[in-house]
Amino acid sequence: MLSASPLPDYLVNRYYGWKATTYAKNESWYQHLAEMGQHPRAMVVSCCDSRVHVSSIFGADQGEFFIHRNVANLVPPYTPDGETHGTSASVEYAVTVLKVAHLIVLGHSNCGGVKGCYDMCSGDAPDLSRSSSFVGRWMELLRSRFDALPEGSEDSRLRELEHQAVLTSLRNLVTFPFVREAMEAGRLTLHGLWNDIGAGSLSCYDPQTREFSPI
Amino acid sequence: MLSASPLPDYLVNRYYGWKATTYAKNESWYQHLAEMGQHPRAMVVSCCDSRVHVSSIFGADQGEFFIHRNVANLVPPYTPDGETHGTSASVEYAVTVLKVAHLIVLGHSNCGGVKGCYDMCSGDAPDLSRSSSFVGRWMELLRSRFDALPEGSEDSRLRELEHQAVLTSLRNLVTFPFVREAMEAGRLTLHGLWNDIGAGSLSCYDPQTREFSPI
């Protein structure tokens, strides 16, 4: 028998509260969304981290952002090998079906996935180095960027690696033919952002200066 | 040169608004989260769909839910082949590092990914059948459930397949050794939910009745 438990009561109660307030006030919009389908303007790739909340930062309404969240906001390179690639499926759906106008990669400070990569590549996380570690194998996507990190304090190197996670995703995104086509047709732009959780600041990558600058 | 554009003005303006209001009012909490790390109670696996908004439904605060979002809220089976598996990495991080107490799979009505699976398996979506289609290969995870669908109207069969997407994830979750261990130690429970977007209703899977019942 399939294992599944009832929802904890505090969540049930909060759901009832939502239904009686937010839903009640927006019922026509939810019905509209159900009947007319979604037409988001942008896809956001962000981290699973519970402290990152793109809808809040951008005051986004239901229906605005198509959001994929994974560990460390990584997009792997185009690999059409007939295997299962969840992130690539999300990007393909957003670009070819929904035809979003923007692909936004949102990185953040204090990222546990990036820290794991840092420790693994430094030889300090044998667990992540095992071939059976999904987090380890996933963070391999960033190993070449670790190898290229400049000297510096661990803090500054970690921050740089968080930035590189965003840039790696941007770089990999253009290896997808449908992404490149949409960009060349002027239908799609890419954007690289990094959020400092404590300071609430947001930086945007500028290819001219090759730096993340505060917006 | 890496392709990256400035953020559209309307998002920049909204970010400024958020910084001056929500961030200003919650600065102390964001600093706490940055310094003390995240301690979420639950991981939620939900769809990238822009109309699904788990934080809103459950009145969740920053820091409460570790959220993975992919097409059709699917968790693939345990496959420790040393390859890149983004969803499995998210689950591993939540269960083994954050030690979340609940894994909640949240499906929803009008799911484009499930509709794609339905069309593909019905022979009506040749694009998705191509080996180069990431969405198609991803939705293969659900093909055996399509084959087992009962007779009925397309609407009822689609809804059933949306339910099956949730159950498939629950079934696959227990193939991960670290999920099973945490469950056996009483440290983790699984939960299957389905949200009707237009009606704002929420159903929870009950293994006794083998049905999704409104909560």
Place this chain on the structure above:
Amino acid sequence: MLSASPLPDYLVNRYYGWKATTYAKNESWYQHLAEMGQHPRAMVVSCCDSRVHVSSIFGADQGEFFIHRNVANLVPPYTPDGETHGTSASVEYAVTVLKVAHLIVLGHSNCGGVKGCYDMCSGDAPDLSRSSSFVGRWMELLRSRFDALPEGSEDSRLRELEHQAVLTSLRNLVTFPFVREAMEAGRLTLHGLWNDIGAGSLSCYDPQTREFSPI
């Protein structure tokens, strides 16, 4: 011999019910809390009054609020005299150990402690005026606010004094060096609330208007 009686049966029975239902459903979360420790976002100072229930009003889960409750939700001024100060110990633990982001003082209508202060200061409660009355000495913390009450009906003056109990606590909180330091570092904010029990309404103090306004 120490005097202690068995728990009344009706409470034993309710505990059994809780164990078989709420605990059973949330076992994984309770184990998580036991192993991972508490990480509450806020400390709440509220009254012992059986009608005040902050967890319910805010849909709070176990683990969310560090709660100190005393008569009339009062925080005394900073008095580092090496004596025993229970309320100050609670505030110190919340701010310096748990590093909560918010200190919420929650007052309420029909407060027996505030009514006792009113009667005592009006000369109508000789019992409370005796030096041996703990309630009387505790409510002395509010006497200067009684002296400053505007003219009006007893009802309006009582309500004003309930508001002043909240403001007195807010005022005293900033006399604690560790509270002030955390506030200056942007790590802590103070909040003053007042709950009308019968009406179920909640007001929040606004320093600009110097009034409690409904939220």
Place this chain on the structure above:
Amino acid sequence: MLSASPLPDYLVNRYYGWKATTYAKNESWYQHLAEMGQHPRAMVVSCCDSRVHVSSIFGADQGEFFIHRNVANLVPPYTPDGETHGTSASVEYAVTVLKVAHLIVLGHSNCGGVKGCYDMCSGDAPDLSRSSSFVGRWMELLRSRFDALPEGSEDSRLRELEHQAVLTSLRNLVTFPFVREAMEAGRLTLHGLWNDIGAGSLSCYDPQTREFSPI
């Protein structure tokens, strides 16, 4: 100007949810409580710890328990020196005004206050030993019990000290003349409980066996 901030939005939203559901369904009871006053059957002294939730464990309704919460659920001895004693004020109000029938002291596992006492008395917490530490001075109430701890593992000694915190409160309660009088008149009983947070178990002190036994 008094420092006070607006309530974080997520709490405002949850309050709206409570108002529209729990309050709406129980409005007549809340109005009754406001007009008729509180008539709780028991007073509970428990810890501020966010993981302890006596209302939940005993399925308590608004109006049932008069609850005092402080660090480590301690009641100091009777000290009628005309100074400010918050815990004593709570006990006095419950016994002499509300005439509760039961005084329940509820301790718990993983108690940070008790751990602090243990470390301080072991010489491992110089911060708590300073005369300016409110937590340290508060936990002095338990020092004599630390000195009397039997040999054993730290875990077993900590548990014993948590039990002793409950017994110390029971012992101090009978030093209050009004408590003793009510007990002698058969109007009041004392109860000592200890809750294991992870296991969800509850033990009750039995003066015959001098042990906490599971209920």
